[in-house]
Amino acid sequence: MPHITAPQRNTPIDPIDASGAARPAPPAPGKPQAPGEPLSYTRTAVVLHWAIGLALLAQIVFGFLLDDIAPRGTPARAGVINLHKSFGLVLLALIVVRLLWRWRHRPPAWPAAMSAWQRRAAMLGHRALYACMLVLPLSGYVASNFSKHGIRFFGIKLPAWGPDIPAVYDLFNGVHVVTALCFTALIVGHVVFALKHAWVDHDGVFARIWPRLAR
Numbered sequence: 397m398p399h400i401t402a403p404q405r406n407t408p409i410d411p412i413d414a415s416g417a418a419r420p421a422p423p424a425p426g427k428p429q430a431p432g433e434p435l436s437y438t439r440t441a442v443v444l445h446w447a448i449g450l451a452l453l454a455q456i457v458f459g460f461l462l463d464d465i466a467p468r469g470t471p472a473r474a475g476v477i478n479l480h481k482s483f484g485l486v487l488l489a490l491i492v493v494r495l496l497w498r499w500r501h502r503p504p505a506w507p508a509a510m511s512a513w514q515r516r517a518a519m520l521g522h523r524a525l526y527a528c529m530l531v532l533p534l535s536g537y538v539a540s541n542f543s544k545h546g547i548r549f550f551g552i553k554l555p556a557w558g559p560d561i562p563a564v565y566d567l568f569n570g571v572h573v574v575t576a577l578c579f580t581a582l583i584v585g586h587v588v589f590a591l592k593h594a595w596v597d598h599d600g601v602f603a604r605i606w607p608r609l610a611r
Contacts, residue, residue, distance in 0.1 A: 441498075442607050448494055452583075478549075478551075482547075488533035491533070498526075521589075535571040536569070590602050
């Protein structure tokens with residue numbers, strides 16, 4: 397009686413776990429972690445990222461240089477401070493637009509080559525950046541409404557909804573300053589890790605937010 401051999405399989409067999417069920421093979425590095433996930437951000441997301449990011453950097457530098465540009469007690473102080481406040485309100489509106497866009501559009505998945513702790517660290521870092529983006533202009537806006545000076549939005553006097561309470565102003569202005577310092581540190585870390593992905597890891601993370609390669 398001839399010996400019958402089983403047909404050879406060309407596909408690899410999935411590993412078996414302790415329960416006897418086959419585990420799905422992990423996704424290939426650099427590929428989306430789930431079917432249908434985009435590989436890069438949309439052009440709208442890229443424009444919002446770079447435009448708001450650069451504007452925030454300019455606004456933070458502007459805030460740190462206020463005393464150099466217009467020292468306290470000089471005639472130019474009020475105009476420069478209100479210009480900083482006006483840009484802050486415009487940025488706050490753009491940040492809200494960006495957050496709404498982010499809420500309604502799922503970002504691309506992290507490459508499978510990134511370890512679990514790296515993905516978690518990136519997620520926490522992004523959440524901290526978003527939190528600072530909101531707290532920074534909001535704290536400045538609230539502080540101004542508890543000051544007798546209020547806000548002039550590009551020359552237009554906005555009605556203050558809070559009384560002149562120096563202690564409350566100092567509290568929220570302190571939050572504003574501390575948030576600016578934390579935000580600056582987070583931005584530096586964000587840039588450093590972005591360059592690491594681009595120049596060291598070569599895992600495609602930086603490419604998906606770079607304007608030339610966006611969908």
